[in-house]
Amino acid sequence: LMGGITNGRNNSTGTVYDVYGDLGYDIITVSDYMWINRDSVHRSDFIPVYEHGYSLRKTHQVLIGAEEVTWFDYPLFQTRHAKQHIINRLREHNDIIALAHPLLRNGYSIEDMRYLTGYEMIEVMNRYAMSWEHWDAALSAGKPVFMLANDDAHDLAEPMEAGRMVSVLNCSPVNRKNVVEALRHGRLHAFRAQLPWEDPVPVLRQSHKKLPKIMSIQTEGPQVKMSFDEYLYQVILIGQGGDTIRVERFADSIRTKHYHYTFNPEDTYIRAMVEFKDYDKIFLNPIFRTQDGLLPKIPTPTVNMIKTIVYRGIVWILILVFARWRWRLRKLRKARL
Structure with missing residues (x-):
């Protein structure tokens, strides 16, 4: 079982491991915003993870096997080209890129999913957003990307937070290399706990123990x-x-x-x-029709330098025109005074 927690301000790393360990999880990761939590680096099963992004539309990425934090992002407005640019920038320093909760605030549109490439997974199952339509849009466009289920827990003192969205990996022994390989090849399925939200942890623990296999x-x-x-x-x-x-x-x-x-x-x-x-209900990763039994390799889009230079030139011209208009307007106001 694999679980993750994002931005748990009220939870120490020890608490996270205690709660998820008590639920029977074998793979536990802590994904803070723009920060690689290394409190458990001494563990043999440690996997560096963080959640990237601070855009207003929640266009985020869950990065697994992260070497360092990429601070670059577009915080206000992101075109599809900007989203692809971010994915390209993240590629160098991370083993797995998962697009986080696409449906949440429409951080990624359905149309985006048909075009974006260079990532391995989509966080389809999240307590805040179930992004099935986004996933099918990517799959239907020929993108061999797999599902990730994640609690996105923020406060483990609340019984409804932990152990609800579960990723079950076919992976042994548990270490970074094996986990990354299992994720990259889709050797996992997902489970959503079919329990009342107020169920205490012991009841949830029993539910996990009897998961269908x-x-x-x-x-x-x-x-x-x-x-x-x-x-x-x-x-x-x-x-x-x-x-x-x-x-x-x-x-x-x-x-x-x-x-x-x-x-x-x-x-x-x-x-x-x-x-x-x-x-009980489980959700399986897709089985693809291919020519040779191998997953197709989708090339990462490259930058069109001519169009990029033209686009940036137009933006700078508009900025200068606006600045000059503001300057003239201020000058006219002073003249009237």
């Missing part, structure tokens, strides 16, 4: 086979354009732990939401 996911030609350790209640498949391509519900008389689907010619990817008889 994926026994196997295999592909044979165009067919995908899935096996779990609990009986299925419902499987929903989402595909190109974010469309629901299949909903299959199993009657109480049907007790099966297995599911299969055969890709249709028009399917570019599928992702599954799997619900079990006890109403």
